[in-house]
Amino acid sequence: MKDSIPPTRNWLDTRLPFLRPFWQHMAHFPMPPVNLLWTIGACLIVAFGLMFVSGLFLSLHYQPDLSLAFDSVEAIERRVPSGWLIRSIHTGGVSMLFAALYLHVGRGLWYGSYKAPREIVWLSGLLLMLLFMTTAFAGYVLPWGQMSYWGATVITHAVEAIPGIGHGLLVYLLGEDTLGGIALHRFFILHFTLGFIIAAIIGLHILCLHGTGSSNPTLDSPHPDRSTRPFAPFYVVKDCLAVCVFLALFAVLIFFLPELLGKLDNIIPANPLKTPADITPEWYLAPWFAMLRAIPSRLGGLIAAASSLLVLFLLPWLDRSPRHNATYRPLVRLGMGLFFIAFITLILAGMHGATPLWVWLSRGSMLVWFLTFLVLLPLAAYRERQTRDASTQGETP
Amino acid sequence: MRSCFRQTGIAFLAALSLTSISITTRAESPAPEQAPATQTTAPTADPLPIMRPEERGLMIFQQVCSSCHSMERAHYGDMIALQPSATALQHWAQQRHAGLESPIASPYPSVAVGKANNGGDYPPDLSHIARTIRGGPDYIRQMLAGYRPVPPGVTLAPNTYYNPIALTHHHKFKMRPPLHEGMIAFPDGTKATIPQMANDVTAFLQWADDSHRHTRQFIGTAVLLYLALLGGVLLALWRLLKRTT
Numbered sequence: 001m002k003d004s005i006p007p008t009r010n011w012l013d014t015r016l017p018f019l020r021p022f023w024q025h026m027a028h029f030p031m032p033p034v035n036l037l038w039t040i041g042a043c044l045i046v047a048f049g050l051m052f053v054s055g056l057f058l059s060l061h062y063q064p065d066l067s068l069a070f071d072s073v074e075a076i077e078r079r080v081p082s083g084w085l086i087r088s089i090h091t092g093g094v095s096m097l098f099a100a101l102y103l104h105v106g107r108g109l110w111y112g113s114y115k116a117p118r119e120i121v122w123l124s125g126l127l128l129m130l131l132f133m134t135t136a137f138a139g140y141v142l143p144w145g146q147m148s149y150w151g152a153t154v155i156t157h158a159v160e161a162i163p164g165i166g167h168g169l170l171v172y173l174l175g176e177d178t179l180g181g182i183a184l185h186r187f188f189i190l191h192f193t194l195g196f197i198i199a200a201i202i203g204l205h206i207l208c209l210h211g212t213g214s215s216n217p218t219l220d221s222p223h224p225d226r227s228t229r230p231f232a233p234f235y236v237v238k239d240c241l242a243v244c245v246f247l248a249l250f251a252v253l254i255f256f257l258p259e260l261l262g263k264l265d266n267i268i269p270a271n272p273l274k275t276p277a278d279i280t281p282e283w284y285l286a287p288w289f290a291m292l293r294a295i296p297s298r299l300g301g302l303i304a305a306a307s308s309l310l311v312l313f314l315l316p317w318l319d320r321s322p323r324h325n326a327t328y329r330p331l332v333r334l335g336m337g338l339f340f341i342a343f344i345t346l347i348l349a350g351m352h353g354a355t356p357l358w359v360w361l362s363r364g365s366m367l368v369w370f371l372t373f374l375v376l377l378p379l380a381a382y383r384e385r386q387t388r389d390a391s392t393q394g395e396t397p
Numbered sequence: 398m399r400s401c402f403r404q405t406g407i408a409f410l411a412a413l414s415l416t417s418i419s420i421t422t423r424a425e426s427p428a429p430e431q432a433p434a435t436q437t438t439a440p441t442a443d444p445l446p447i448m449r450p451e452e453r454g455l456m457i458f459q460q461v462c463s464s465c466h467s468m469e470r471a472h473y474g475d476m477i478a479l480q481p482s483a484t485a486l487q488h489w490a491q492q493r494h495a496g497l498e499s500p501i502a503s504p505y506p507s508v509a510v511g512k513a514n515n516g517g518d519y520p521p522d523l524s525h526i527a528r529t530i531r532g533g534p535d536y537i538r539q540m541l542a543g544y545r546p547v548p549p550g551v552t553l554a555p556n557t558y559y560n561p562i563a564l565t566h567h568h569k570f571k572m573r574p575p576l577h578e579g580m581i582a583f584p585d586g587t588k589a590t591i592p593q594m595a596n597d598v599t600a601f602l603q604w605a606d607d608s609h610r611h612t613r614q615f616i617g618t619a620v621l622l623y624l625a626l627l628g629g630v631l632l633a634l635w636r637l638l639k640r641t642t
């Protein structure tokens with residue numbers, strides 16, 4: 001009886017023999033002495049999980065039809081048991097997710113997480129960010145309120161600025177001349193499908209991270225700490241603690257400050273004949289809306305907004321210094337600090353009207369954005385590589 | 398290390414089991430905001446039913462407001478939370494040629510008729526008025542009790558009423574004064590004064606805009622307490638692990 005199963009082994013482990021090594025890997029995964037900013041990844045997993053599950057429940061009741069969409073959302077709020085709760089998790093979750101996402105990316109920028117050997121982790125993360133932005137935009141159209149309709153109209157018409165093919169492309173994408181029932185149905189399918197695609201890419205992102213391990217923020221400091229701890233139990237508990245705080249903030253937002261979410265205009269059904277007083281995007285897309293508005297030419301605005309994202313993809317190659325942590329790179333520290341201020345300014349600019357003050361602040365912020373990444377970072381990296389002798393730190397070979 | 402791992406596991410299980418306690422709440426009675434003292438009539442033999450302001454507000458909406466305004470986003474049946482008798486709701490709906498599952502539609506066959514009947518202004522839908530109108534519930538409460546005699550020197554067009562609180566047309570308001578002293582007999586004995594009714598119907602409009610407010614705050618408190626407890630346990634565990642691993 002060669003096949004007999006040793007009674008000490010777990011039933012599942014015998015049948016899925018990779019489970020044990022997998023859990024071993026997760027439990028023993030060596031973690032450098034990272035700080036609290038490294039817990040945001042775990043918060044993001046939880047935030048996405050909540051979005052995914054609440055989204056599935058919403059899609060059971062939502063109707064992607066021009067005449068039914070708005071009422072089906074009201075029905076979820078008023079009549080579906082716990083519908084209001086599930087919907088508030090989903091609408092509040094977007095803001096929580098983007099807040100965590102931008103902090104996570106900010107952590108990566110400050111601590112040079114984008115550098116070798118984590119380029120693929122960084123690129124997969126940026127892909128996730130683009131997908132989230134698309135998903136959030138598509139999702140915002142679905143309730144078919146005034147802001148859904150007019151926001152989507154403004155943004156889809158940015159496509160028209162592409163020379164030559166712009167208008168044709170727009171009509172092709174919308175399925176008809178204007179934003180209507182066909183487009184709504186497409187937005188729903190896009191929104192629904194992207195959830196699953198994102199889930200897969202999150203898996204890839206974490207898989208890539210487990211190839212190289214988390215980076216060590218102390219390596220560039222005068223007193224590098226090369227000690228590691230296994231992921232379990234210390235970092236499991238630390239991540240859970242951070243998730244707990246994250247969920248508490250989440251709860252305060254959706255249970256006690258619901259008026260911060262959702263614009264008043266969106267509880268009015270979409271009316272293609274009546275433009276709302278001011279069309280403003282949600283805060284998490286506001287920076288790019290501000291960029292579109294800051295450039296007088298529509299095509300120019302589109303190019304600027306797209307390049308601001310593309311330049312992030314190039315970071316691993318723009319900054320090739322062996323040093324990671326901006327805390328110990330004076331020039332980079334300045335640049336990243338200015339960039340964070342510029343980013344917040346762009347959020348505010350996008351949420352305010354296009355007054356000359358905000359337009360000029362947007363232009364200044366865009367300048368900071370591009371100068372930091374295209375000039376300052378390569379320059380700092382060049383100088384640091386010249387004085388390489390002094391820095392054998394970092395982990396780049 | 399093993400035992401710490403087990404501890405973590407136990408903390409997790411405890412957390413999970415707590416989550417499965419289901420929370421069932423019925424919206425508790427909110428304190429009426431600046432409600433005029435509830436006066437009761439002479440005591441009768443039967444104990445009077447206790448009514449929440451929004452329940453009295455529903456009565457006012459049914460008997461007064463809904464003769465001009467719609468509340469399209471809500472169905473007649475949604476009012477079951479304020480009027481537990483389905484038969485009474487059914488009766489109300491049938492009077493308006495509708496069923497429990499129909500939206501509370503405008504009584505006017507068209508916008509033009511609605512305007513013609515109201516001095517040129519269409520009575521707006523009330524589904525979310527408490528949130529969308531400038532000034533919110535406070536405005537509604539004051540406006541409803543804000544009708545005044547026409548001051549000397551002001552002339553009003555026909556079907557126009559003087560209301561210094563109202564937002565439109567420089568106090569020359571197109572809604573005829575909806576509330577009159579004693580127009581409704583509330584089963585709980587509350588005297589139907591104009592400020593009382595303005596307060597109650599405002600509470601109803603707030604409820605219609607956001608029916609889950611009280612449940613939401615209750616669940617929110619429970620969730621936060623639970624997270625505080627869980628966070629405390631995790632914090633203790635984390636500090637323990639910091640020393641021992």
Ligand code: HEM
Nearest residue numbers: 038039040041042044045108113122125126128129214215
């Ligand atoms: C929902 C989206 C995302 C999820 C669920 C996610 C998840 C994670 C997790 C669990 C970690 C390990 C823990 C940590 O370092 O915080 C991590 C690390 C990382 N993520 Fe993400 N991430 C997401 C989006 C992004 C984005 C948008 C970027 C960048 C553009 C990014 C870049 C990185 C990098 C570079 C690391 C390695 C950090 C280091 O060790 O220095 N991630 N991510």
